[in-house]
Amino acid sequence: MKIIDLAPEHEEIYCQCLEDWSDEIREAGSHKRDWLAEAKGRGLRVKLALNETGTVAGMIQYLPIEQSPADGRGHYFILCVWVHGHKQGRGNFQKKGMGTALLQAAEADARGLGARGMAAWGVLLPFWMRASWFRKHGYKKADKLGMMALMWKPFAPDAQAPAWIRPRKKPQAEAGRVVVTGLLNGWCPAMSMVHERARRAAAELGGAVEFREIRTADRDVFLEWGISDALFVDGKEIRNGPPPKYEKIKRKIARQVRKL
Ligand SMILES: CC(C)(COP(=O)(O)OP(=O)(O)OC[C@H]1O[C@@H](n2cnc3c(N)ncnc32)[C@H](O)[C@@H]1OP(=O)(O)O)[C@@H](O)C(=O)NCCC(=O)NCCS
Structure with a gap:
Protein backbone atom coordinates (compact mmCIF):
# COMPACT_ATOMS: atom_id res chain seq x y z
CA MET A 1 0.00 0.00 0.00
CA PRO A 162 -12.48 24.11 18.30
CA ALA A 163 -16.27 24.39 18.44
CA TRP A 164 -19.08 23.90 15.93
CA ILE A 165 -20.46 26.98 14.25
CA ARG A 166 -24.16 26.66 15.02
CA PRO A 167 -27.17 27.38 12.79
CA ARG A 168 -27.94 31.10 12.80
CA LYS A 169 -30.85 31.35 10.42
CA LYS A 170 -33.34 29.10 8.70
CA PRO A 171 -35.71 29.52 5.76
CA GLN A 172 -39.26 30.61 6.56
CA ALA A 173 -42.50 29.44 4.96
CA GLU A 174 -43.99 31.97 2.51
CA ALA A 175 -47.65 32.55 1.63
CA GLY A 176 -48.92 31.17 -1.67
CA ARG A 177 -45.94 29.01 -2.64
CA VAL A 178 -43.74 26.18 -1.46
CA VAL A 179 -40.12 27.16 -1.10
CA VAL A 180 -37.50 24.42 -1.32
CA THR A 181 -34.15 25.70 -0.04
CA GLY A 182 -30.96 23.78 -0.69
CA LEU A 183 -27.85 24.95 1.17
CA LEU A 184 -24.87 23.42 -0.56
CA ASN A 185 -21.13 23.62 -0.05
CA GLY A 186 -20.25 21.22 -2.87
CA TRP A 187 -17.53 19.11 -1.21
CA CYS A 188 -19.69 16.08 -0.52
CA PRO A 189 -21.35 14.19 -3.41
CA ALA A 190 -23.90 12.61 -1.02
CA MET A 191 -25.13 16.10 -0.10
CA SER A 192 -24.99 17.26 -3.73
CA MET A 193 -27.08 14.25 -4.74
CA VAL A 194 -29.83 15.21 -2.27
CA HIS A 195 -29.65 18.81 -3.50
CA GLU A 196 -30.04 17.77 -7.14
CA ARG A 197 -32.91 15.40 -6.30
CA ALA A 198 -34.71 18.28 -4.60
CA ARG A 199 -34.10 20.58 -7.57
CA ARG A 200 -35.55 17.94 -9.93
CA ALA A 201 -38.57 17.23 -7.70
CA ALA A 202 -39.32 20.96 -7.34
CA ALA A 203 -39.19 21.43 -11.13
CA GLU A 204 -41.48 18.45 -11.72
CA LEU A 205 -44.04 19.71 -9.24
CA GLY A 206 -44.39 22.92 -11.19
CA GLY A 207 -45.16 26.61 -10.71
CA ALA A 208 -46.20 26.68 -7.05
CA VAL A 209 -42.78 25.35 -6.01
CA GLU A 210 -39.70 27.52 -6.00
CA PHE A 211 -36.22 26.00 -5.60
CA ARG A 212 -33.62 28.26 -4.00
CA GLU A 213 -29.97 27.36 -3.99
CA ILE A 214 -27.69 28.87 -1.36
CA ARG A 215 -23.98 28.34 -2.04
CA THR A 216 -22.21 28.06 1.30
CA ALA A 217 -18.71 27.61 -0.17
CA ASP A 218 -18.80 31.41 0.00
CA ARG A 219 -17.60 31.89 3.61
CA ASP A 220 -19.76 34.97 4.23
CA VAL A 221 -22.86 33.07 3.10
CA PHE A 222 -21.97 30.13 5.34
CA LEU A 223 -21.42 32.43 8.33
CA GLU A 224 -24.75 34.19 7.66
CA TRP A 225 -26.61 30.86 7.90
CA GLY A 226 -24.32 28.83 10.16
CA ILE A 227 -25.30 25.83 8.03
CA SER A 228 -23.07 24.20 5.45
CA ASP A 229 -25.38 21.64 3.84
CA ALA A 230 -29.11 21.15 4.39
CA LEU A 231 -32.40 20.83 2.60
CA PHE A 232 -35.52 22.65 3.76
CA VAL A 233 -39.09 22.42 2.48
CA ASP A 234 -40.60 25.70 3.67
CA GLY A 235 -39.26 26.04 7.22
CA LYS A 236 -38.76 22.34 7.85
CA GLU A 237 -35.45 20.56 7.40
CA ILE A 238 -35.35 17.23 5.62
CA ARG A 239 -32.67 15.45 7.59
CA ASN A 240 -29.61 14.38 5.64
CA GLY A 241 -28.86 11.10 7.51
CA PRO A 242 -28.55 8.53 4.78
CA PRO A 243 -29.38 10.56 1.64
CA PRO A 244 -33.19 10.64 1.22
CA LYS A 245 -34.47 9.08 -2.01
CA TYR A 246 -35.90 11.21 -4.81
CA GLU A 247 -39.44 9.87 -4.16
CA LYS A 248 -39.29 10.83 -0.47
CA ILE A 249 -38.18 14.39 -1.25
CA LYS A 250 -40.87 14.75 -3.93
CA ARG A 251 -43.55 13.42 -1.54
CA LYS A 252 -42.62 15.98 1.11
CA ILE A 253 -42.72 18.89 -1.34
CA ALA A 254 -46.05 17.65 -2.82
CA ARG A 255 -47.57 17.49 0.68
CA GLN A 256 -46.80 21.19 1.15
CA VAL A 257 -48.23 22.00 -2.31
CA ARG A 258 -51.53 20.33 -1.35
CA LYS A 259 -51.73 22.55 1.74
CA LEU A 260 -51.57 25.76 -0.33
C1 LIG B 1 -13.35 4.50 9.12
C2 LIG B 1 -12.53 3.97 7.95
C3 LIG B 1 -11.87 5.15 7.23
C4 LIG B 1 -11.44 3.08 8.51
O1 LIG B 1 -10.65 2.61 7.43
P1 LIG B 1 -10.01 1.14 7.47
O2 LIG B 1 -8.99 1.08 6.40
O3 LIG B 1 -11.07 0.13 7.48
O4 LIG B 1 -9.32 1.26 8.89
P2 LIG B 1 -8.19 0.39 9.49
O5 LIG B 1 -7.95 -0.84 8.68
O6 LIG B 1 -7.03 1.27 9.70
O7 LIG B 1 -8.81 0.00 10.87
C5 LIG B 1 -10.10 -0.61 10.94
C6 LIG B 1 -10.03 -1.93 11.64
O8 LIG B 1 -9.33 -2.89 10.88
C7 LIG B 1 -8.38 -3.55 11.70
N1 LIG B 1 -7.24 -3.90 10.84
C8 LIG B 1 -6.28 -3.08 10.39
N2 LIG B 1 -5.39 -3.76 9.63
C9 LIG B 1 -5.82 -5.04 9.60
C10 LIG B 1 -5.37 -6.21 8.96
N3 LIG B 1 -4.27 -6.20 8.21
N4 LIG B 1 -6.08 -7.34 9.12
C11 LIG B 1 -7.21 -7.35 9.87
N5 LIG B 1 -7.71 -6.27 10.49
C12 LIG B 1 -7.02 -5.13 10.35
C13 LIG B 1 -7.98 -2.53 12.71
O9 LIG B 1 -7.46 -3.13 13.87
C14 LIG B 1 -9.30 -1.87 12.96
O10 LIG B 1 -10.07 -2.65 13.85
P3 LIG B 1 -11.11 -1.98 14.85
O11 LIG B 1 -11.55 -0.65 14.26
O12 LIG B 1 -12.21 -2.96 14.89
O13 LIG B 1 -10.32 -1.82 16.09
C15 LIG B 1 -13.36 3.11 6.98
O14 LIG B 1 -13.96 2.07 7.69
C16 LIG B 1 -14.42 3.91 6.29
O15 LIG B 1 -14.16 4.48 5.24
N6 LIG B 1 -15.62 3.94 6.86
C17 LIG B 1 -16.68 4.71 6.36
C18 LIG B 1 -16.41 6.15 6.71
C19 LIG B 1 -17.27 7.09 5.93
O16 LIG B 1 -18.44 6.90 5.85
N7 LIG B 1 -16.60 8.10 5.37
C20 LIG B 1 -17.28 9.03 4.55
C21 LIG B 1 -17.61 10.26 5.34
S1 LIG B 1 -18.16 11.50 4.22
Missing part, protein backbone atom coordinates in the same frame (compact mmCIF):
# COMPACT_ATOMS: atom_id res chain seq x y z
CA LYS A 2 1.18 3.53 -0.79
CA ILE A 3 -0.10 6.97 0.29
CA ILE A 4 0.22 9.68 -2.38
CA ASP A 5 -0.91 13.27 -2.85
CA LEU A 6 -3.85 13.88 -5.17
CA ALA A 7 -2.52 14.23 -8.72
CA PRO A 8 -4.47 15.45 -11.80
CA GLU A 9 -4.91 11.89 -13.15
CA HIS A 10 -6.84 10.90 -10.01
CA GLU A 11 -9.03 13.99 -9.71
CA GLU A 12 -11.97 12.41 -11.56
CA ILE A 13 -12.12 9.34 -9.32
CA TYR A 14 -11.57 11.49 -6.22
CA CYS A 15 -14.54 13.68 -7.23
CA GLN A 16 -16.62 10.49 -7.48
CA CYS A 17 -15.56 9.38 -3.96
CA LEU A 18 -13.95 6.32 -5.65
CA GLU A 19 -17.48 5.15 -6.59
CA ASP A 20 -17.27 5.29 -10.37
CA TRP A 21 -19.67 2.29 -10.46
CA SER A 22 -22.49 4.21 -8.75
CA ASP A 23 -25.45 5.80 -10.59
CA GLU A 24 -26.20 7.75 -7.41
CA ILE A 25 -22.81 9.50 -7.59
CA ARG A 26 -23.66 10.62 -11.14
CA GLU A 27 -26.83 12.23 -9.74
CA ALA A 28 -24.56 14.51 -7.69
CA GLY A 29 -23.54 16.40 -10.85
CA SER A 30 -20.37 18.47 -11.11
CA HIS A 31 -20.51 20.24 -7.74
CA LYS A 32 -17.44 18.50 -6.35
CA ARG A 33 -15.36 19.32 -9.41
CA ASP A 34 -16.37 22.99 -9.17
CA TRP A 35 -15.66 22.98 -5.43
CA LEU A 36 -12.24 21.33 -5.96
CA ALA A 37 -11.17 24.03 -8.40
CA GLU A 38 -11.74 26.65 -5.69
CA ALA A 39 -10.73 24.66 -2.62
CA LYS A 40 -7.24 24.03 -4.02
CA GLY A 41 -6.63 27.75 -3.59
CA ARG A 42 -7.97 27.69 -0.05
CA GLY A 43 -5.50 25.17 1.34
CA LEU A 44 -7.27 21.88 0.59
CA ARG A 45 -5.03 18.81 1.06
CA VAL A 46 -5.95 15.40 -0.32
CA LYS A 47 -4.14 12.11 0.11
CA LEU A 48 -5.00 8.85 -1.59
CA ALA A 49 -4.23 5.26 -0.63
CA LEU A 50 -3.16 3.00 -3.49
CA ASN A 51 -3.14 -0.77 -3.12
CA GLU A 52 -0.28 -2.94 -4.37
CA THR A 53 -1.64 -2.88 -7.96
CA GLY A 54 -2.03 0.91 -7.98
CA THR A 55 -5.83 1.01 -7.51
CA VAL A 56 -7.02 4.08 -5.62
CA ALA A 57 -8.72 2.48 -2.62
CA GLY A 58 -8.95 5.25 -0.01
CA MET A 59 -8.82 9.01 0.44
CA ILE A 60 -8.57 11.67 3.12
CA GLN A 61 -9.31 15.35 2.55
CA TYR A 62 -8.64 18.16 4.99
CA LEU A 63 -8.40 21.92 4.90
CA PRO A 64 -7.63 24.82 7.23
CA ILE A 65 -10.29 24.87 9.96
CA GLU A 66 -10.97 28.51 9.08
CA GLN A 67 -12.54 27.15 5.84
CA SER A 68 -14.60 24.47 7.62
CA PRO A 69 -17.93 24.29 9.47
CA ALA A 70 -16.03 24.55 12.77
CA ASP A 71 -14.63 27.55 14.57
CA GLY A 72 -10.96 27.21 15.46
CA ARG A 73 -7.52 28.62 14.89
CA GLY A 74 -4.49 27.13 13.19
CA HIS A 75 -5.91 23.61 12.91
CA TYR A 76 -6.72 21.43 9.93
CA PHE A 77 -10.21 19.94 9.65
CA ILE A 78 -10.84 16.53 8.09
CA LEU A 79 -13.81 16.78 5.77
CA CYS A 80 -13.82 13.06 5.14
CA VAL A 81 -11.77 9.90 5.31
CA TRP A 82 -13.07 7.04 3.19
CA VAL A 83 -11.72 3.61 2.41
CA HIS A 84 -13.79 2.02 -0.35
CA GLY A 85 -15.92 -0.60 1.38
CA HIS A 86 -18.45 -1.65 -1.26
CA LYS A 87 -18.22 -4.95 -3.11
CA GLN A 88 -19.03 -3.19 -6.38
CA GLY A 89 -16.43 -1.39 -8.47
CA ARG A 90 -12.93 -1.57 -7.03
CA GLY A 91 -14.10 -3.71 -4.07
CA ASN A 92 -13.78 -3.68 -0.31
CA PHE A 93 -10.45 -2.42 1.04
CA GLN A 94 -11.51 -1.75 4.62
CA LYS A 95 -9.83 -3.29 7.67
CA LYS A 96 -6.43 -3.57 6.03
CA GLY A 97 -4.89 -0.57 7.77
CA MET A 98 -5.52 1.96 4.97
CA GLY A 99 -7.70 4.27 7.06
CA THR A 100 -5.06 4.40 9.79
CA ALA A 101 -2.29 5.03 7.23
CA LEU A 102 -4.30 7.87 5.64
CA LEU A 103 -4.99 9.50 9.00
CA GLN A 104 -1.35 9.24 10.06
CA ALA A 105 -0.19 10.73 6.75
CA ALA A 106 -2.65 13.62 7.07
CA GLU A 107 -1.59 14.31 10.65
CA ALA A 108 2.12 14.26 9.71
CA ASP A 109 1.40 16.61 6.81
CA ALA A 110 -0.59 19.01 9.01
CA ARG A 111 2.15 19.02 11.65
CA GLY A 112 4.69 19.76 8.91
CA LEU A 113 2.55 22.70 7.81
CA GLY A 114 2.69 24.05 11.37
CA ALA A 115 -0.87 23.12 12.42
CA ARG A 116 -1.72 23.37 16.12
CA GLY A 117 -4.02 20.36 15.90
CA MET A 118 -6.39 18.28 13.80
CA ALA A 119 -10.19 18.26 13.97
CA ALA A 120 -12.78 16.02 12.33
CA TRP A 121 -16.51 15.36 12.40
CA GLY A 122 -17.78 12.00 13.52
CA VAL A 123 -21.23 10.52 14.05
CA LEU A 124 -21.99 9.47 17.62
CA LEU A 125 -23.85 6.38 16.34
CA PRO A 126 -22.17 3.21 15.04
CA PHE A 127 -22.46 4.01 11.34
CA TRP A 128 -21.07 6.29 8.63
CA MET A 129 -18.03 8.26 9.81
CA ARG A 130 -17.91 7.08 13.40
CA ALA A 131 -16.65 9.40 16.12
CA SER A 132 -15.39 6.26 17.88
CA TRP A 133 -12.89 5.58 15.07
CA PHE A 134 -11.21 8.93 15.75
CA ARG A 135 -11.34 8.26 19.51
CA LYS A 136 -9.32 5.08 18.93
CA HIS A 137 -6.76 7.25 17.17
CA GLY A 138 -6.33 9.60 20.13
CA TYR A 139 -9.00 12.21 19.37
CA LYS A 140 -11.24 13.75 22.06
CA LYS A 141 -14.71 15.20 21.70
CA ALA A 142 -14.43 19.00 21.58
CA ASP A 143 -18.09 19.74 20.81
CA LYS A 144 -21.37 18.13 19.77
CA LEU A 145 -24.26 19.25 17.57
CA GLY A 146 -27.08 16.69 17.56
CA MET A 147 -25.42 13.40 16.64
CA MET A 148 -22.39 15.12 15.12
CA ALA A 149 -19.32 15.16 17.33
CA LEU A 150 -16.43 17.50 16.66
CA MET A 151 -13.36 15.37 17.35
CA TRP A 152 -10.02 16.97 18.11
CA LYS A 153 -6.35 16.12 18.56
CA PRO A 154 -4.14 19.00 19.72
CA PHE A 155 -0.54 19.06 18.49
CA ALA A 156 0.59 22.14 20.44
CA PRO A 157 0.32 22.27 24.27
CA ASP A 158 -1.53 25.60 24.17
CA ALA A 159 -3.89 24.68 21.27
CA GLN A 160 -7.47 25.85 21.85
CA ALA A 161 -10.32 23.39 21.37
